[in-house]
Amino acid sequence: MKGASREMSRRYRVFRWVMICLGRLLFGFTVHGAEKVPEKGPLIVASNHHQYPDPVLVCMAVPRRIQWMAKREVFIPPLDKFFYFIGAFPVDRQKGGRVALRTALGFLSEGWALGIFPEGGRRKGGAPGEDAPKSGVAMLSSRANAPIVPVFVDRVPNFLDRLRGHKLHVYVGYPIVSDGASKERRGRREVAGEVLRAIYGLKDEKTTQVSH
DSSP states (O other): TOOOSOOOOOOHHHHHHHHHHHHHHHHHEEEGGGGGGOOSOOEEEEEOOSSSHHHHHHHSSSSOOEEEEGGGGGTTHHHHHHHHHEEEEEEOOTTTTTTHHHHHHHHHTOOEEEOOOOTSOTTTSSSSSSSSSSSHHHHHHHHOOEEEEEEEOOOOOOOOHHHHHHOEEEEOOBOOOOOOOGHHHOOOHHHHHHHHHHHHHHHHHHHHHHHH
16 A cells, blocks of 8 residues: 555556547446545545446546445455455455555555445345444544535446436545544444435436426
């Protein structure tokens, strides 16, 4: 981590450009609100997660080099090289993820953007879970003094959907700044709930825009 550049490397820029071009060609990839992302400083990018390509889609939508917290189980050869390339680092959830937490705080202290799925895993239904929201995103935000940018990733349209004119939309919201109350457990839960509402509220914005 030390000495690593927070800027996009040339190789990463090429990768991102190629993926955006392919996304536009195959799925009508469209980003709304990318200009809301702060250009510099510590940042947490919090997204919904209901399909495997979501980390890459968020990287395509957010104009920052992102470091991702990802479960350790996905780091198996040869896929581990790809995950490291897109900025992912392993989280051992069975051990409580303390090492990953320190790593995440280290990235934020150096001004990186940190990618998180605040619901803790992939939700196949594409809707917020019924369980209480995990407060890790709020804890990281308060300890690192980092704003949280909510992102909603729509479903990747299949072939028939594309024939009907459907596109892949990604929506980026305004940064959420946690206050001092988020340092307490109850406050962290409230901030975590606000983040989830903001993420899925972007879905409602999408519905409103389409209806118009």
